[in-house]
Amino acid sequence: MRKIMSTKPFDSELVRSLAKLLDETNLTEIEYDTGSIRIRVARQSAPMAMHPVPPAMPAVAAAPVSQPATVAHDDAASHPGAVTSPMVGVAYLSPEPTAPKFADVGSTVSEGQTLMLIEAMKTFNPIRAPRGGKVTRILVVDGQPVEFGEPLVIIE
Amino acid sequence: MCDGISLPPPFRRLALDSVGSTNDEARALAEAGEAADCLVVSARRQSAGRGRRGRTWVSPAGNLHCSLLVAVDGGLGAAAQLGFAAAVALVDTLSRLVPGAEFRCKWPNDILGQGRKLAGMLLEPAAERWLVLGLGVDVAAAPSPEAAAFPAVALADLGFGGTADDVLAAFCGEFGPWLARWRHDGFAPVRAAWTARAAGLGAAAVVRLEHESLAGTLVGLDADGALLLDQGARGVRRVLAGDVFFPEARS
Numbered sequence: 001m002r003k004i005m006s007t008k009p010f011d012s013e014l015v016r017s018l019a020k021l022l023d024e025t026n027l028t029e030i031e032y033d034t035g036s037i038r039i040r041v042a043r044q045s046a047p048m049a050m051h052p053v054p055p056a057m058p059a060v061a062a063a064p065v066s067q068p069a070t071v072a073h074d075d076a077a078s079h080p081g082a083v084t085s086p087m088v089g090v091a092y093l094s095p096e097p098t099a100p101k102f103a104d105v106g107s108t109v110s111e112g113q114t115l116m117l118i119e120a121m122k123t124f125n126p127i128r129a130p131r132g133g134k135v136t137r138i139l140v141v142d143g144q145p146v147e148f149g150e151p152l153v154i155i156e
Numbered sequence: 157m158c159d160g161i162s163l164p165p166p167f168r169r170l171a172l173d174s175v176g177s178t179n180d181e182a183r184a185l186a187e188a189g190e191a192a193d194c195l196v197v198s199a200r201r202q203s204a205g206r207g208r209r210g211r212t213w214v215s216p217a218g219n220l221h222c223s224l225l226v227a228v229d230g231g232l233g234a235a236a237q238l239g240f241a242a243a244v245a246l247v248d249t250l251s252r253l254v255p256g257a258e259f260r261c262k263w264p265n266d267i268l269g270q271g272r273k274l275a276g277m278l279l280e281p282a283a284e285r286w287l288v289l290g291l292g293v294d295v296a297a298a299p300s301p302e303a304a305a306f307p308a309v310a311l312a313d314l315g316f317g318g319t320a321d322d323v324l325a326a327f328c329g330e331f332g333p334w335l336a337r338w339r340h341d342g343f344a345p346v347r348a349a350w351t352a353r354a355a356g357l358g359a360a361a362v363v364r365l366e367h368e369s370l371a372g373t374l375v376g377l378d379a380d381g382a383l384l385l386d387q388g389a390r391g392v393r394r395v396l397a398g399d400v401f402f403p404e405a406r407s
Contacts, residue, residue, distance in 0.1 A: 096210025123236035143366030
């Protein structure tokens with residue numbers, strides 16, 4: 001079940017990649033907000049309780065979500081430049097909601113530099129770059145729950 | 157290092173006058189190789205006290221703001237459990253200091269006095285093997301309603317006539333045995349004690365996450381300390397990070 005809210009030009013590519021991320025991560029919901037555009041992609045396995053869908057579009061809404069496509073993550077996990085999560089928690093890409101990200105795709109980081117924070121029960125753990133290099137991928141979105149060993153960032 | 161009041165062993169104290177944040181001072185000690193287990197960094201004033209996600213923690217003189225350095229070898233995930241041990245110790249401390257008032261734990265590690273927020277913690281790892289446990293208790297004054305997302309109260313409002321130092325010394329006396337117990341027996345006894353002192357179990361609550369809010373009924377803690385929230389038809393959700401609010405029915 002997907003629900004999309006957006007203002008401004010409709011970016012189907014972005015929605016598609018968010019939906020893919022939703023499948024890959026097994027999340028139930030992803031919200032993406034750039035300030036000018038806000039997209040929420042969500043799915044529910046249980047019967048709709050909180051977001052009743054107008055009866056006009058049941059068939060599309062009922063399209064089953066296929067088996068989680070974990071292939072991309074498996075690739076990422078075995079990537080030599082992968083930085084994985086040392087714990088279960090929630091990832092934050094910036095020190096606080098309004099601040100710039102610790103590191104962006106394309107940026108160069110040095111060894112020991114903080115890449116993101118992972119919070120569990122109010123313990124904030126900085127994830128540091130194990131080596132210097134260029135951040136080629138960030139595999140989690142802000143506020144996303146992460147599992148132990150899950151790849152977070154790729155540094156090459 | 158200067159010593160103010162003495163703390164019950166094994167705690168020792170580094171008393172500072174005015175700092176940005178006691179957590180930052182404690183972390184700097186750890187990074188400089190000068191940390192010691194159960195060293196407490198306290199300050200009369202903090203100019204840059206912090207809460208979750210960069211929020212300001214209002215820290216006037218008269219309130220307690222301090223950070224405990226604890227050696228942890230069980231990994232970062234397990235270290236988060238210490239916040240619950242500290243919450244249990246603080247509830248017992250306050251219940252003893254202010255016998256007429258009711259103190260409860262609010263997930264993950266805030267303390268409520270008479271249903272209003274009285275204390276909070278912020279835990280941060282430092283230099284691989286240290287956990288910095290930041291503790292703020294509104295002893296003399298609570299933040300103004302505009303500055304607080306959750307209704308707040310100070311110990312003085314509840315009839316406490318003592319000082320921040322009195323609270324710190326009493327807290328260390330309670331926390332020491334809990335720290336030893338956690339190290340020896342793990343999280344299970346801490347979890348049971350926290351659950352017995354928890355606010356709002358079985359009650360309706362809203363949990364605010366970074367990008368969404370979840371409504372449901374508070375069930376309790378799982379074996380790792382995550383909050384279990386029953387969302388009815390949507391199932392039970394395991395929450396690892398967020399802020400809990402109770403609808404106004406609670407006093």
